[in-house]
Amino acid sequence: MIQRFRQLALSALLLPLALSCHAASAVLPAKVEQALKANKISNNSLSVMTVPLGGQTGGLQFNADVSVNPASTMKLVTTYAALELLGPNHQWKTEFYADGPLKDGVLHGNLYLKGGGDPKLNMEKLWLLLRDLRINGVRQVQGDLVLDRSFFVAPQLPAFNDDGGDANKPFLVKPDSLLVNLKAQRFITRADGGKVHIAMDPPIAAVRIDNQVRVLKAATCPAWPDIRYNAVDQYDGTTLIVSGQLAEGCSAQTYLSLLDHPSYAAGAVRGIWQELGGKILGKDRVGPVPEKARMLVRAFSPDVVEIVRDINKYSNNTMARQLFLSIGAQFRSEADKDDAMAAQRVIRSWLARKGITAPHLVMENGSGLSRAERISAREMALILQAAWRSPYAAEFRSSMPLVAMDGTMRRRLQRTPLVGEAHIKTGTLNNVRAIAGFSRDSNGQDWAVVAILNDPKPWGATSILDQVLLETYSQPKR
Missing domain, CATH: 3.50.80.20 (D-Ala-D-Ala carboxypeptidase C, peptidase S13)
Known part of the structure; x- marks a missing residue:
């Protein structure tokens, strides 16, 4: 009898989504199609799912059941799971x-x-x-x-470097039980008194600096100083060769991850x-x-709530991977060969208890910085709807960037009605552009919005995804 009650309760929970999907359109809005055409991107590259959260009908489902790479929007799955599985006040x-x-x-x-x-x-x-x-x-x-x-x-896990460039970029840092300062060092180069000075923070003896920067006598400081960094590993540490040129009175800084x-x-x-x-x-x-x-x-450490905010606002890959492994470590069993496997198992079980089977979901490291990770737009929308009903919905929603105001959305959709009206997580890889989160429409109603574009040449895709948000906002007056 108790099990039957739980099944009925779960059905009631998912009923609004089922009704919305039944009434949802499967045709892309004209302006979204125009944006795709203008950027020479096929409609088949785009997956969209928009779901009203207030019980109203409508919405859009286009290629919603296609398995796609979500890039950093995968962080929403990891952070939502952490809020419920570890708890909002969990600390390390x-x-x-x-x-x-x-x-x-x-x-x-x-x-x-x-x-x-x-x-x-x-x-x-x-x-x-x-x-x-x-x-x-x-x-x-x-x-x-x-x-x-x-x-x-x-x-x-295999090393990931999307553009094959500098492997010392801080966003590529892998997780670790003893992760100090995200393993990043700041290097400040300044030209003063005809000499170039290079400071390192934190100062670590294993890193030596070979200063080859020349001073220029220029009137203004360039926006992008000509400073180049080349790390050379040696038996007793790492030498960072800094070369290029810098105008007198100017400075430059960068962040690098040089050591293990x-x-x-x-x-x-x-x-x-x-x-x-x-x-x-x-x-x-x-x-x-x-x-x-x-x-x-x-x-x-700070509470999970603060960690989740840092991860989603600024799309921090290393912290997301750290959080993913923390879920695994918390619930590790003898059958799990590592904490990533444990996290995958626990998150699938957690979703299943919510009635979300997510056959397309593949989580490798929980950050989206992966070629293997997959999800469908429908599955992401289901997870967002479940999060909307979570006891920690407010914490989860506020962890995402506010459109045109902060985080990775601070420069997008400015001077539009969407300023401050949507909390949206972004995702970017060489062949992926994605958004997922919550948005209000012109009637003050709330929506879950997912739009993921996988294409070999996704240039200009930001305008397409922004148009999905604008179309979601522009609902008929009620």
Whole structure:
């Protein structure tokens, strides 16, 4: 009897979508077709699903059941799952341990840094954690700095570089149990007094700078300075060759990811620790925290709600992958060979409990930075409708970029009626342009909107997807 009640309740939950789909149009609006034609893109490249969320009829379903690559709109599946499966107030922890006695400020033993999968262990948080260690009496470490990276059972996935360019781009950084500052370094180059100065933040000893930049005597600073970066790996670290030219009084900056996770984490710890007046006399190595080690200090991450907002507003791939593995780590079973497999299993089971089977859904890393990930527009719309009814609907919706106002949508659809009226996640790969999220129409009614374009030459596709949003907004007056 209880099972029958649950089935009836689930049917009632999905009924509005079924009714909307029954009344939905399967014909693209004329202006969307015109935008496709103007950009020489076939109608078959576009999948669209728009669903009214207030019980009204209407909507659009075009190629809605085609398996497509969603690019970064896949982050919506990962972040919504995290809100419900981990909980909005879930936190990650990072800890320092010791295996020897502390006497007169000297730790006679090794110092262990144990990562807990924190997606947002930035330099400020690491500085506070090390400062706390200093306040608790540690001044000098006689032993080694040992990094415990055992929190995740990480999958072995193929490297992804969409344009085959610089592999040191920060958005390509892979997840790690001990992810420090997204493994990114900022390099600031400035020309002052006839000389070029290059600063590195954080300052990590394993990275050396070969400054080959020339000073120009120019009247104005260019929008895109002629500065080039070339990283060369060597046995004892990495040399960054900086070349090009820079006008006197001008500056340039870039972010690069040059080191592996252990080298970066250890380098950041040693750099901050030295600034705080501390010393670590031993070497750097990776290993587990011994059972009898005692915890010295601990730091907690922001809540999932804040993490989800960072991921969706700015389409942070590394944090999304970190979140995906965190779901797997939380619910890992003996049958799961790694945390990606566990996350896939758990998310499918979670969706099934909502009546969403999603046969086209393929999640490789949960970020959309993948050639393997797939979903259909209908499946994405079903997930968005379920999210609209979630207890955490407000948190999920507000995590997405506001049209023409912030995040990855801040420059789109300006000076249109949609300014501030839609929360839309974007997605971009070389052959993909996508949007998905929630939008109001001219009557103040809410809609789930999904538009995904897969095409070998998707140039100009942004205008097509924006037109889908404009058509969704322009509903007949009621």
